Amino acid sequence: MGEKEIIALLRHKRHDWMNQIQLIQGYASLGKQERLMDQIGQIKEEAEQERRLLNSRAPHFTLWMLSFNHDVDQFRLRYELKEEIDLSRHDLDLLANGRRLFELMEDHKTDGELYEGTVTLYKGDQPTVIGMSWEWEGTFRNGNELKKKLDEEGYISTIFEDQELSVEMTIE
DSSP, rough: OHHHHHHHHHHHHHHHHHHHHHHHHHHHTOOHHHHHHHHHHHHHHHHHHHHHHHHHSOOHHHHHHHHHHOOOOEEEEEEEEESOOOOOGHHHHHHHHHHHHHOOOOOOOOOOOOOOEEEEEEEEETOOEEEEEEEEEEEETTHHHHHHHHHHTTTTEEEEETTEEEEEEEEO
């Protein structure tokens, strides 16, 4: 990633923070204490998740995750790390698997649809194993075909009525 892309990413992050600050100001000026506290809690949780991702020692995967929503029009992705995880050993595998999953999904997207997803990373049952759980909402074309392709590539996938996609994977 070059300097221009980094500056664009920083602009995008700044824009997101300004939007969140405006929401806080709006709730405060309207006296909506409960909504204000909910928004602050959400911002704190997002900042905690971002801190965990930045500290995961996986620079390629982290940069891809942080720039995903800025780079991709029809998809919005949130991430969650269940705990502090050292992903350095798996950095390029995480990136390759994430990109491949996205490529397969993109082949089955519906024009004009906004897909919202969450990826959860967690420690596997062995010290060297990382688990990833992807949850997507949106209408997929030919959902059974998408599931078949995902399964053929070693992902464990479930699709519900072509509108919800769940994908599990482990990286050793």
